[in-house]
Amino acid sequence: MWSIPSYLLAGMIVYGAIGWLLDRWLDTSAFFPIGTVLGLMLAGYLAYRKFSR
Amino acid sequence: MSVLAEVSGNVTAIGYGLAAIGPGIGVGIIFGQGVQAIARQPEAYGLIRQNMLLGFVLTEALALIGLVAPFLFSNL
Amino acid sequence: MITLTAPAHGDEFSAPTPNELFDLPPLIPGVEWFTKPVLLAVLSAILVIGLTWAAFSKPKLVPRGMQNVVEYGYMFVRDQVARPFLGKDADRFMGLLVTLFFLVLVWNLAGVIPVVQFPVASHIAFPAVLALSIYVLKIWLGIKHQGLGGYFKNMMFPPGLPKAIYVLLSPIEFLSNMIIAPFTHAVRLFANMFAGHMLLAFFSMVGFWFLFEKLTPLGAPVGIVGVVMTIIFTGFEIFIQFLQAFLFAMLASMYIGGSLHAEH
Numbered sequence: 464m465w466s467i468p469s470y471l472l473a474g475m476i477v478y479g480a481i482g483w484l485l486d487r488w489l490d491t492s493a494f495f496p497i498g499t500v501l502g503l504m505l506a507g508y509l510a511y512r513k514f515s516r
Numbered sequence: 517m518s519v520l521a522e523v524s525g526n527v528t529a530i531g532y533g534l535a536a537i538g539p540g541i542g543v544g545i546i547f548g549q550g551v552q553a554i555a556r557q558p559e560a561y562g563l564i565r566q567n568m569l570l571g572f573v574l575t576e577a578l579a580l581i582g583l584v585a586p587f588l589f590s591n592l
Numbered sequence: 593m594i595t596l597t598a599p600a601h602g603d604e605f606s607a608p609t610p611n612e613l614f615d616l617p618p619l620i621p622g623v624e625w626f627t628k629p630v631l632l633a634v635l636s637a638i639l640v641i642g643l644t645w646a647a648f649s650k651p652k653l654v655p656r657g658m659q660n661v662v663e664y665g666y667m668f669v670r671d672q673v674a675r676p677f678l679g680k681d682a683d684r685f686m687g688l689l690v691t692l693f694f695l696v697l698v699w700n701l702a703g704v705i706p707v708v709q710f711p712v713a714s715h716i717a718f719p720a721v722l723a724l725s726i727y728v729l730k731i732w733l734g735i736k737h738q739g740l741g742g743y744f745k746n747m748m749f750p751p752g753l754p755k756a757i758y759v760l761l762s763p764i765e766f767l768s769n770m771i772i773a774p775f776t777h778a779v780r781l782f783a784n785m786f787a788g789h790m791l792l793a794f795f796s797m798v799g800f801w802f803l804f805e806k807l808t809p810l811g812a813p814v815g816i817v818g819v820v821m822t823i824i825f826t827g828f829e830i831f832i833q834f835l836q837a838f839l840f841a842m843l844a845s846m847y848i849g850g851s852l853h854a855e856h
Contacts, residue, residue: 465843466768467573469776471580473768479584496588502764503580507573509761513750515566 467510474506475499528586535582542575605801608793614714614786629712636698636712640691669693673841677849685848688729692722693841696781700833703789704826711785711833716778719840723778726844734851746854777843784836788829795822 482498485491523530550568554561616627647662655663669690674682696713703711713719734743747769748762795818802808802815 464569465839465846466773467569468576468580469772470764470768471573471576472776473772474764475580475584476772477763477767499584499588500581503577505760506764506768507577509753509764510573511570512753515569 464514467514470510470513471503471506474502474504474509476502478502478505531586532582535585536579539575539579539582542578543572546571546575605798605806608790608797610786610790613789613793616710628710629715629718632702632708632710632712633699633718636695636702639698640694643694644690665694666690669841673838673845677842677845678852679849681849681852685845689841689845692726692844693837696722696840697834697837700785700837701830703785703792703833704829711789713781713836714785714789716782719778719781722840723774726777726847727774730847730851733848737852738854742854743851773847777840777847780843781836781840784832788825788832791825792822792829795819795825 478498478501479495480498482494482496482501485494485498546568550564553564557564616629618624618626619628619631620626643658643662647659651659666686670682670686673693674686674689678685696719699712699718702708703714731743734747737743738746748765749758750765753761798818799815799822800818802811802818807815
């Protein structure tokens with residue numbers, strides 16, 4: 464249970480980084496926020512499934 | 517017009533400080549009520565723990581969104 | 593309090609900055625690395641060794657004196673820290689966990705002991721070294737007990753999730769376990785001690801400034817509030833310091849337990 468914040472941070476960093484790179488390559492500015500929120504959702508789902516058993 | 521009060525330094529730090537108030541209260545309420553619920557009905561531990569974790573994950577996500585909000589808004 | 597309130601700021605009150613609180617000059621001129629936290633770290637290590645030596649060098653069946661006290665701490669670490677996460681392997685790692693708990697506790701308590709008044713863990717190098725050694729031990733134990741491939745497979749592909757989503761979740765799992773977890777392990781202790789020391793310094797500075805340096809009728813109540821808050825927050829800090837030492841040892845035992853047995 465103590466590692467939930469680190470899961471959320473990791474999800475945000477992974478998908479936020481992917482979104483940031485996409486933004487850099489495609490000259491857009493939308494993928495970074497989308498990636499950050501998507502990563503948070505995925506990490507939250509993972510933490511929920513993993514720890515609620 | 518004379519300046520009554522001014523903020524110097526990095527404003528995003530104050531922003532995160534303000535953004536962390538809500539999730540802090542929320543996490544406190546979730547675990548407080550969760551412990552109370554477990555104390556009242558120890559046999560429902562699994563169900564209470566599951567919902568407590570769901571609430572904790574959602575609230576913690578808000579706090580972490582606050583952490584990246586400065587980068588997000590400087591980008592848009 | 594004298595070490596905390598020494599700097600003079602002219603005529604106006606200003607809060608102590610991190611630089612003047614944590615950037616301490618060397619104790620012996622010319623020896624750059626030998627500062628106050630280093631001295632305190634060495635002294636606490638000697639204190640912990642001495643305490644446990646006095647308690648357990650000639651153990652008796654019916655404990656008395658020092659053995660009684662330290663045995664109580666040992667029991668606390670065994671029942672609250674080691675057994676919930678390590679199960680029957682708890683006794684193998686008791687040496688490590690007791691050392692970690694007592695060392696971090698003495699480091700933290702140095703923040704509220706008068707005259708000493710510096711939590712060693714508020715310099716990030718000290719908790720970082722402890723967290724790094726736990727991290728190396730965690731990976732080594734995991735590879736030894738589950739095999740190189742098995743360890744990473746168990747870590748990155750936890751059972752009980754839909755098959756298709758593993759592609760999305762494995763990077764999160766890897767980053768969380770390999771980089772973020774040791775980082776938060778160290779930062780949690782560091783940040784608590786840093787913030788606690790800043791808070792205490794600020795309130796004692798308020799009290800010192802408004803009651804001793806510039807005593808005015810309007811400023812005196814503020815100074816009294818500062819002194820009262822210093823007392824309250826000192827008590828609160830002792831609680832936080834104990835809790836952080838407990839949490840540091842508990843996370844260490846959790847990581848070790850996680851690499852001894854695969855999750856099922």
